[in-house]
Amino acid sequence: MKKILICSIMMMGALTSCNSFLDIHPDDTFTNTPAYWSNTDNLDNQCNTFLNNYLGYGNGSSYGWFYFKALSDDQVDFTDNNWTFTNVVASSADWKSAYETVRHANYVLTGLAKSSLSYDAKATYEGIAKLNRAWTYYQLVRQYGDVPFINTVVNTADEEILYGPRINRDVVMDSVLNDLNYAAEHITQTNKQRFTADMALAMKADVALYEGTYCKYRTVADNAGKGPDLTRAQRFLNECADACTKLMTKDYHLNASYKGNYNSTDLSKNPEMIFYKPYSKGKLTHSTINYTMNTSGTNGMTKDAFDAYLFLDGKPKATTSLATNDAATLNANNQYGIEAQLAVRDKRLAETIDPVLAFKGHAYQRAGTHAFTSTTGYAVSKYDNTTELTIDERNNNNRQYTDCPIFWLSVVYLDYAEAKAELGTITQTDLDNSINKLQIRAGLPGIQLAPAADPANNMGVSNLLWEIRRARRCELMFDNWTRYWDLIRWHQLHLIDSEQHPNVYLGANISNVPNPEVDVNSNGYMIGSNTLNQVRRFDKKYYFYPIPTGQITLSNLTQNPGW
Structure with a gap:
């Protein structure tokens, strides 16, 4: 095409x-x-x-929507981790x-x-x-x-x-x-690179889910005097579910590869795409891949995000029977790896970060040229294309031409499951026809209507909503600044306060590393680069x-x- x-x-x-x-x-x-x-x-x-x-991965060397938006509990930025605005601007x-x-x-x-x-x-x-x-x-x-x-x-x-x-x-x-x-x-129009009725439905699903949950959870004290409006919330959540239902009955199907949604040079053949931004070698390019292994520093996944991924038995870290030791181990190449941890976790985790940690004293060469480090040790590999792009194209600004998803089916499944759960009308069939398809692709058991409690649930919601929110976080990790706006609409923005929730600034467990050249806490977890003097307090x-x-x-x- x-x-x-x-x-x-x-x-x-x-x-x-x-x-x-x-x-x-x-x-x-x-x-x-x-x-x-x-x-x-x-x-x-x-x-x-x-x-x-629709910025997608950005144009040329400009920042895009994916990976770069680090203000959340998912990433530690290598430069500035403060709020978007701390003062009134002109x-x-x-x-x-x-x-x-x-x-x-x-x-x-x-x-x-x-x-x-x-x-x-x-x-x-x-x-x-x-x-x-x-x-x-x-x-x-x-x-x-x-x-x-x-x-x-x-x-x-x-x-x-x-x-x-x-x-x-x-x-x-x-x-x-x-x-x-x-x-x-x-x-x-029907061209997936332009505006279509299906794109409007996908956009409506996102917008209506935001509005429905925002109006359900907002408070008078924190949201400019506007308190919860359950009638309004129900109306918008129903609009979301309706838009999703229309899309779910159309000829869209999950792509076999989760990572393939993010690192393909041609998304036109991807059955999951509803609307995407095309790039082309030598014509319209971006720099997302290069930035994820920039020698000046790269954003890393937080311990908080890493711990969100389930184990392959479908249980969280607190209740799984699988091995939970997350300390990195030294391999024959003098690298500290986490392969053993990735092998027992949600498959999306291994498709999102590198199997080798990247930190000062142990930089990593993913593309075989310049070594780089990550703010947390965990390095982002989700957007890299190792087969179609040359090493030179991956390692330099304005050389990447992988297409960018903007609206796609997995998000529709997530929107649908959450809207139905918030409405209190969800059934096991609803779960199986939507979000559980994503769980299966991730190598996990499906979510049940009455899942077991996770001691990590700190949002004050039901076990079911907690698991749906977890699935959304893991499926859309580093995508389109989704996590930040999810925390806004759930009225959970305080979770990115680094004093109240230090895991948002912590990284990999490097307790096995002798005399590390980076800061670690008393339990051996890496403290995100540049964060000791960047306390982020919620207001x-x-x-x-x-x-x-x-x-x-x-x-x-x-x-x-x-x-």
Whole structure:
């Protein structure tokens, strides 16, 4: 299948005002006539621009969504482990870029009103614009809570909009759902590298699961005065389950290889893919693989994440009958390996990290060239392709061309199982038809309706929900910053406080290493590089990003609590 490559477009400057609602998109400068909006080539160009917002593995040397987003209990970053924002900022690319996209979506919708195309043709493009407006507002609400809501093209005369208030985030999310429902019903394209109705359903499943659980678990004290809303939660969780059901009855199937979802040079043949970002050698490339073995340092898996993986008997570390000794052992190559541990654990663990530890004094050469170290000893190998890419392509920036999954079936299975469990309507058949297919691929027994208790359950939820959340964590490890936003919606962000939960900064057990050149705690576990002086303390204000002061000054917006 020929890959469709949409390269990044440099953003043009804003209008003379600094208000982000007026920022124009580069494709919004042309002769605006009914004839323009009646030409499908023009409309394709306008809608293809939205693809730039799906970063995937990044473009060139830029960071992407996978591996790099280390603010969670899954990874220790090799540079900065603090919160995304610790002070109020004057401006933010997250805010600015989002409202540029909102304006562009509204521009397309306004232009289509003039089009002479057939209803069905216009509806497809309207669906694409609404899908992307929905996706953008979802990001804004996750980050900022209440936000200004704009569904028209704003100009300098629209003072009521320019200086309007932030809108209740629940109202904004209702609009997001409406836009996604329209997109799922009206988009007729089928190319998995572009926007489709199935992509809209997968997006809706993610968004509705987020909203349903967020509204169930939020508190007045921590979430800007908005407490739980169980009726709203139930409505969105049902919307999630419905979207998943529609996708699960379509012609998608699990890929035989878990790792194959992340390191393939051609995802077009992968039966699990719903929407993916294609890369191409010498044309559109990324640097994710190289960054995972960067000689300047790499992010490592935490002990907390490592311990989350079940043993092959389907039991956690506290109750398994299999060997639980996790101390690394020296091999004939003077490397400290964890092969014995990987052999008795969830198969995804061995497909996610290297069998050899990488730390100062014992650097590791995965690709046979430069040796690297990891912040925790555990090194990430999930995205590496050792068969199709050359050593040179794997070891250098802007040389990798493995395709990136954005929406795929395993996430749908996870969304479905969690939504049904939260609703209290899940059956064993539901589990077997969804999440247990992932368990089987991982070499594990299926999850039962009444699983045994795990003493590590620190979220205050049922044993079943704990196991579903564990399965989600292990399946999506290091993916798309999923874990961070899961902790937000479950109201569990305090779990990444390094003082309360030190395992989020610990790494491998190197108690067998004589005179290690890295810091270890009293039990022999490696203390994540650079973390001794980077204590990360939780504050409820971190449930929201600060509103940029530049926007507050220009638009009379209120600031988020605590900032």
